[in-house]
Amino acid sequence: MKTFNKILIDIKGKIGYLTINQPKALNALDSEVLQELNEALTEIQNNADIQVVIVTGAGEKAFVAGANIKEMSQKTPIEGMTFSELGNHVFSKLSNLKQPTIAAVNGFALGGGSELALACDIRIASETMKIGQPEVALGIIPGFGGTQRLSRLVGVAKAKELIFTGKNIKADEAEKIGLVNKVVAPEELMTEAETLANQILKNAxxxxxxxxxxxxxxxxxxxxxxxxxxxxxxxxxxxxxxxxxxxxxxxxxxxxxxxxx
Incomplete structure (x- = not known):
């Protein structure tokens, strides 16, 4: 597999691990990360050895704390639309992978981080997780699929509440509304994701x-x-x-x- 600057790909048995690897920047999504994700997802899709994918963020503080605000702040309307189109293309590619995908959501999953988790098939959350779509507080809307995937997952009324208020919710509330499948202690997060992956791997x-x-x-x-x-x-x-x-x-x-x- 190719080596990237800001993401990691690892393969153990039939499980592929896709990690956003910018812990000092709380794994923020910028154009380079999205381009690397795009390439990595093509490699994963074409790798017959990978049958389940686990997506996570490096470090203990964040899954993905959002998109890079400094990069976005100077964009023109056309550049903003292009950035949204790139994010939507990459996250749709993730959503459409032939392999089942499990998001192991550690720490903050805000904005683009929430949308990254939403693009996965199943979400396992650490008790430390905080998730939300705070874009309206920045004068924008969710741009990487949040308005669509969130409403399909938790229902239109709850999605509108979360997006209109821009509030972040904790792991227990996210589980209650069906946003995440299960909440576990931080030290159990990857083990739980791997246990689920191995249960899937037992099947055809x-x-x-x-x-x-x-x-x-x-x-x-x-x-x-x-x-x-x-x-x-x-x-x-x-x-x-x-x-x-x-x-x-x-x-x-x-x-x-x-x-x-």
Whole structure:
């Protein structure tokens, strides 16, 4: 894998670790970070050895404390739109990865940091996490998908409350409203994320990946169309070796040995 300046990629077994590595800047997102993320996500998407991705931030204070305000402050309207388009492109790329993604959210996850977590499939939070979309206090709106992903996750009314007020919420409240899946002690965060990743890895990779596709695409379709998509994909699974193996193992009362085929 390529070496980057501001992010880290590590692979352990079938888990890929994607870390924003600017702890002194609280892992703030700038144009360089976004460009590096864009390249890294292409490498991850094309790496058949990676079956689950864990996204986190370096250090103990922040997952990602937001976008780089100094960089944004001097932008023209056109430059602001271009920056938002870049962030949306990168975070949509993350959201659309074939691999399931788990955000291990340590510390502050504000603005772009919240949006980075929202672009992942599952969010595990440290008890120290504070998350929010404070952009309106800066005279702007969330620009990397926050207005759309947050409302889809927690509902329109709650998303409007969080975005209109710009308030940050703690981990327990985020769990209560469904913004994060689970809250754990800081020292348990990565272990919990890895435990979840390994639970996913026990299953047929193609089936897991197609489940992600059908859930995400189905949310944007009328129910009858979404059910047709589900039926089509359900049938497609019967063309795989893993379906044969999984059902044979069940009947024979043994552990499955999936090959991702």
């Amino acid at each position: 990779p193609f089936a897991v990946q197609q489940s992600k596709v059908v859930i995400d695409k189905g949310l944007e379709l009328p129910l009858d169309h979404a059910l047709t998509l589900e039926a089509d994909t359900f049938g497609l699974c019967f063309a795989t070796e893993d379906q044969t193996e999984g059902m044979s193992a069940f009947i024979e009362k043994r552990s499955s040995k999936f090959k991702g085929q």
